[in-house]
Structure formats: C-alpha cells, structure tokens
C-alpha cells in the first residue's frame with residue numbers, strides 16, 4: 001500500500017473492479033467490400049476503378065482515397081501479380097501459425113494499380129526481388145469462403161521481371177499485353 | 178467566445194443524407210461520400226484539398242468498429258496530405274474546433290462532417306457505456322430509462338404535462354412532412370400520441386427519437402472567403418458550450434443550466450430569435466431547452482422536425498446548425514439559434530447563434 005493511497009489499516013486498496021462489457025453488433029463490411037468478398041468466394045479477384053484518376057483499387061473500399069470520389073466501376077483482375085516490395089520475416093509472430101522464415105510481399109495484381117499484401121512461397125527466399133512475377137496458389141474450391149485467404153500464397157512465375165517504372169501499371173493481360 | 182476584433186466566420190454550405198432506420202450494407206465511408214460530394218458542389222469546390230482544415234465527429238461504439246473514423250479519410254481526397262482532426266463527439270463540436278482553428282489564423286475555411294451508423298448495435302445500451310465507469314456504466318442504465326426518470330421529475334413537479342410532450346411530438350411529425358430527409362413525418366395529433374401506450378413510462382415511443390443511420394456536412398469560412406466563393410452565407414455571431422457533472426444525482430434534471438450558461442455567452446438574448454433548432458432526443462427535453470434558451474412565442478422551434486423525426490448520432494448537432502443556416506439563406510429568418518447536446522439527460526450543450534450576413 002503506497003503512502004499517498006493509504007485508505008486506512010482496515011481497508012484493502014481497491015486495484016480493480018469487474019465491469020464486463022458485452023455489446024452485440026450486426027456488422028457490415030460495406031457495399032464495396034461485400035462485393036469484393038462475394039467475388040473472391042467465386043475465385044475471382046476484383047477491383048474498382050476511380051472515375052477521376054482511373055486508378056484501380058484492390059481490395060476496393062468504395063472510394064478513391066486520393067480523389068475522394070466514389071468508385072463504382074468493378075474491374076476483374078488477373079491472379080498474376082508483380083512484387084512491388086517484400087520482407088522476409090525471421091521471427092515467429094504470436095498467434096500466427098506460419099513458421100518463419102516466410103516472405104510477406106506487396107503485390108500488384110495485373111489490371112490493378114494498388115498493391116495488396118499477401119504471402120510468397122514455393123520460392124527461394126534469398127531470390128525474391130522487386131519486379132518479380134508471381135501467381136496465386138488457390139485453396140481447393142470447396143474451401144473457398146468470403147476471405148482473401150482463399151489464396152494460400154503466391155508463387156514465382158517463369159516470366160521476365162517487370163521494370164520498376166512499369167510496376168503497378170500492367171494491364172489485366174499481363175506483361176505482354 | 179468573444180466576438181470583437183476577430184474575423185467573422187460564416188456557414189456557407191450544409192448537406193444531410195436521408196435519416197434511414199437501417200443503411201443496409203453501406204459502411205461509414207459510403208454514407209459520407211454522397212453528402213461530401215453535395216456539399217463540395219454547393220460551394221463550387223472539388224474536394225477537401227480546397228479547404229484549409231477538415232474536422233469530423235463520430236463514435237466507434239455506434240457501429241462497434243475500432244478507429245472507424247480513420248476510414249472516413251478515404252472520402253476526402255487526402256492526396257497530397259491535408260490538415261485533419263476528429264472529435265469522438267457530435268460534429269457540432271468539430272465545428273467548434275474548426276472555428277478555433279480559423280480564429281487562431283491557421284485556416285480560412287473548414288469542412289466539418291459527422292456520421293453515425295447506429296443500426297448495427299442496440300443504441301440505448303451502447304450509450305449506457307458513456308456513463309461514469311465505476312457506478313453507472315456497470316449497471317447498464319440506458320439512455321431511455323434516464324430520460325424517462327427526467328420526464329417523471331418534470332411531470333411530478335407540475336413543470337410539464339403529458340399533453341405538452343405529445344404536442345411537441347405532433348409538431349415534430351407535422352414539420353417533418355416538409356423535410357425530405359426526415360425519417361418520421363406525418364399528420365399526427367397530440368391525441369394520437371396520447372392514445373399510445375407508454376413504453377418506458379412516462380415516455381411513449383413517440384416521445385423518443387428514432388434510431389437513424391446517415392451523415393451530414395457543413396463548410397465554414399471567413400466572410401472574406403465566403404464572398405470570394407460567391408455563395409450565400411450565415412454569420413456565426415456567437416458560440417459556446419458548457420458541460421455538467423456526470424453525477425446525475427447532483428444535477429437539476431428539470432432545467433438545463435449548462436444550456437443557459439452557453440446561451441448567455443453566445444449572446445442568444447441579444448436579439449430576436451426567429452428560428453431555433455434544438456437537439457432534443459426526447460419530447461420533454463425540447464421544453465427544457467426552449468425554457469433554458471428563453472424562447473418566446475415568436476420563435477419557430479424545430480421547423481425541420483428536429484431529431485424526434487430522425488436522429489443521426491454524431492451528426493444531428495451539426496445538422497441543427499445547418500438547418501438554421503438553411504432558414505437564414507432561404508430568407509425565412511434573420512437570426513436563429515442552433516443547439517447540440519451530448520451525454521445523458523442533456524449533460525453537455527453547445528449553443529450557436531447565426532445571423533444573416535450583409536449582402537456581398
């Protein structure tokens with residue numbers, strides 16, 4: 001018992017009370033996110049194009065954060081992508097079932113201009129590099145849900161690297177398109 | 178806030194979404210974006226890049242998502258970066274913060290928006306968690322029960338009758354027929370209201386504002402900037418807010434001392450009040466507020482229908498200011514008072530006085 005909190009010899013210092021809070025919500029992801037999740041359950045990656053700057057966002061948030069305007073046009077994307085940046089995680093993350101070392105990468109799917117974060121695997125970690133071409137490895141179709149982890153990870157493709165200035169600018173048809 | 182030797186600040190635009198009981202799949206950004214688009218259009222600007230400061234009001238407890246307000250920035254066009262702030266309160270207080278920003282000379286204009294999606298949770302219970310965390314919040318005393326106790330005090334002391342309350346509701350419903358964004362409008366009489374059963378006695382359901390989803394937005398600017406934009410405006414001639422203790426037992430719940438004090442500081446009594454928009458979530462509270470603001474027979478109270486016709490949590494206070502602005506620029510009023518509240522039984526109150534500006 002500290003001097004400044006002296007509440008008398010007969011009283012215990014109260015250091016906490018139990019006041020549990022239970023609140024129930026019917027949460028909604030939003031119209032844009034709901035649409036994205038519905039399509040990824042069908043094995044299709046989709047984005048939304050900004051009517052002002054033409055950037056394609058994935059996952060779509062219903063607005064272009066740069067322009068502040070609604071994005072309504074839905075765009076189908078390829079499951080091929082380019083590595084925009086990456087990190088090799090060598091320490092275990094509490095609660096994360098993935099064994100280190102593993103690669104987390106910013107990937108721009110073909111047809112999109114904004115990267116999504118996902119895992120890279122089936123690769124030599126030491127050889128992962130910016131501009132590398134990769135493709136999604138999907139879970140078996142019967143396991144697909146409303147989630148980005150319908151894709152287990154991305155793996156390297158045997159395609160030439162994308163020059164840095166073209167990363168995030170490929171059409172949905174890829175490097176040759 | 179004293180008014181001398183300072184740049185005059187004016188409201189130049191106001192927009193509000195419809196008040197809907199359930200906005201469905203739409204998230205907060207999707208509620209905000211259409212309202213911001215309209216308010217930018219009203220001023221003739223493109224996005225938040227064209228104002229000097231942005232401040233929003235929202236509360237994560239409403240939809241149960243942490244830092245939900247951060248997503249709101251997606252609606253602004255914050256590339257390149259903008260000056261932005263947020264209050265975990267009604268956006269009327271975001272307007273207050275924005276005025277301070279302009280007063281300090283850090284901005285000439287500001288966008289203020291408030292939004293709330295209350296339908297995902299059980300609002301009266303959610304709001305119980307704003308009470309003091311040791312004695313009241315663990316008891317889950319909900320906002321309707323607290324307001325009912327307040328109404329009971331007033332009835333038992335002969336300060337109001339149930340008919341007085343019903344007449345507030347009837348006027349709200351009638352006025353809301355002229356408000357395209359209202360949720361509950363209709364040709365309802367006091368007798369119709371009195372014929373309803375009590376819900377949380379002595380309150381009937383009609384005495385209680387509905388739960389609504391939606392957003393509203395306002396643009397304010399110095400009068401010089403308003404003239405540069407060439408838009409009609411209403412000058413904010415006074416604004417102040419006062420808060421009472423969280424200890425409900427200490428407060429006189431039959432009066433609103435904090436509203437009286439804020440009104441005196443804002444200069445409500447310095448001129449005729451043609452119109453007043455009062456944030457009264459319960460019918461009897463409109464009577465408390467009208468008395469605290471000393472409104473007379475010649476003041477039109479809640480011509481929009483007020484929040485009994487649709488209550489956008491975290492936006493309704495800002496909308497009250499916007500509604501008075503609308504009456505002034507429409508030429509229906511020369512001078513008006515807007516009131517915003519927060520907390521149980523009118524704990525915290527903000528009073529704004531708006532006046533018609535000189536024609537440019």
Ligand SMILES: [Zn+2]
Nearest residue numbers: 050053064067
């Ligand atoms: Zn854009």
